[in-house]
Amino acid sequence: MINKGIPVYLLACTTLFSCQSTKSNNGQEIVLKNTASTSLTDKAIAIKRDNFADTAAQGLYPVLLTQKGDTIASQLDDLDGDQQWDELFFVIDLPANGEQVLNLTWVGTQPQYTQRTNIRFGKRSAKDKPVQPKTNDTIHANQLPKSIGYQPYQTDGPTWENDKVAFRHYLDGRNAKDLFGKKVSYMSPEDVGINAAGAVEDNYHVMHEWGRDIMAVGNSVGIGGVALMIGDSFPRLGVTANDSINNVGNTAFNIVTEGPVRSKTRIVYNNWQPEGTSRSYTLEEQPTIWPGMYAYQNTVKVTSGLQGDETLLIGMNNLDTTSTLEEIPVDDEWMILLTHDRETYNKEWILGLALIIPKSSYLGYTEAPASGKLAQASFAKLKVEGNKPISYYAVGGWEQSDEGFKDAAYFRSYVKSLAKQISAKVNVQVRQ
Incomplete structure (x- = not known):
């Protein structure tokens, strides 16, 4: 551990x-x-x-x-x-x-206990070198896949997982949160995202016994990804796959803890200079997962750069606009934002998505532009103060993990129950 x-x-x-x-x-x-x-x-x-x-x-x-x-x-x-x-x-x-x-x-x-959480993270030091497991890494602005000519990271960045679901973070500058749907309770293989020769390979968009990558992310920040709204603009924290220079000076990642019942990472964005501004911010997030929930917890804070006109944004991808975003209060503590549609590749499966946001910070929700570097996303808007951490939960319910998730009422009931479990x-x- x-x-x-x-x-x-x-x-x-x-x-x-x-x-x-x-x-x-x-x-x-x-x-x-x-x-x-x-x-x-x-x-x-x-x-x-x-x-x-x-x-x-x-x-x-x-x-x-x-x-x-x-x-x-x-x-x-x-x-x-x-x-x-x-x-x-x-x-x-x-x-x-x-x-x-x-x-x-x-x-x-x-x-020794049955492993109910896990983190998978690997990197290759050169295009012709095999992926090696790592516990930390720093990627600089000029080290994006577009500029170095290859993808250095296994699954584009770290994956965290429990017995219900898995998530991954695009550490390659895109900084979105993707979702792996699981059909089993055991941990998915350590070689997901690499081939027999140890090279990075996209081998997880096909169905395996354990499941597969199911969610379509596009230019959103994925489920539970982070952004800042400055005034009424939506600058992206990071870049898209077509960019060769990052707007983040460097991004530092490390595994905080990895054990049978809790796994946690830390990601720090140093010297983020939003496009079209002369500003510089430092942000930190700490995705954490423990067993039993189709969700992970994230804790975010802005440690420097705030000028007072910013709003913290927590995202949900919205590539399928069939479902209207629901706003569901739970007691005095939480606000749920929820969709139930086909946010999956080729709209093949139902995937319910939700955010469980603390009411004390909640300012309503908004939609990202329909196109651009930050697009096709719904966002919870949160009050942000310097060095003040905000914790929330990102939820994903895939119909192949639980057939009940095909039904919107079932998924809605699950998320409300999860919020009450968290509050207890x-x-x-x-x-x-």
Whole structure:
């Protein structure tokens, strides 16, 4: 498992109370209380290291057991990159208004669990070199495929995946988010996007046992991609496949953590100079995925360059205009933007798409121009402040993953239920 650190603001949905440390490596319990009137499935739980005994940090690994003796897969993640873990993470099912008590022990050998999340990232250093797996990379403005003469990245950039769905980011300057539809719960092969000789190859637009790339992206930012609206203009963060020089000075990517129940990446856009302006921005995003949902979480912030006339845009591709965009409020916390049509290659399959956006930042939605470098997209508009992170969820429901997604009402119900699952608060107590 790769652990490179995750941000402290991730998963604010979990509340910690009345925790105490102990000097014993055994006999601890974690008490989880679901405060919501709905049952929770694969609920994400994150507990910070300072709620455990100091001895638990000395090269030991947690083992979590239910009262029935079932093992709960977990992982330790480094939040700040100092090579020491800062957070215990796991997912769990909880009954409505119910309680679950887990027995916690610490062991000297890292347990092995079924992989329910994964990140795939590879690059070739030259056209005639094979793809090698990597955990980080930086692409500069003059290193686009059009200028160097070949595509350096496996699947055009990193892929993150869980047991339901997979997404990928075009790190090659386009900065859109694509979707791989899955038909299986196991992780897709590590060699997707490369051939037997190790060369980059588009071999994922045909159906495999696990699934395939299904979504048509065009010049949109894909599902959950990021842009800024400056005044009333729509400059693209990055370029299209026909460009040879990027408008982003350099883009830095790294895998933050990759484990059985959570995988996370970080992408930083340094010195983005939007076309037609003299401005320069730095943006950061952190796509994260855990099991059980047809979605990923993204956390975005603008760290420099804001002048006050900007609006953060979170996108959904809109190449099939059959479905009218729906705006669905969920309680006081979330706003859903949703379409249900054939946003797939050759409009072959139904693919429901949705964004789950925090109401506290939501300013309505807008449409991108019909043509141009940023086009054929719907956008949620969000308030943006310097260095203030905003977390949201991007959802994709393919009819081959779940036949129910053929039906608009079924998909709508799923997304609303997911929003309520995300909102549900779980109180956590660590005790002797």
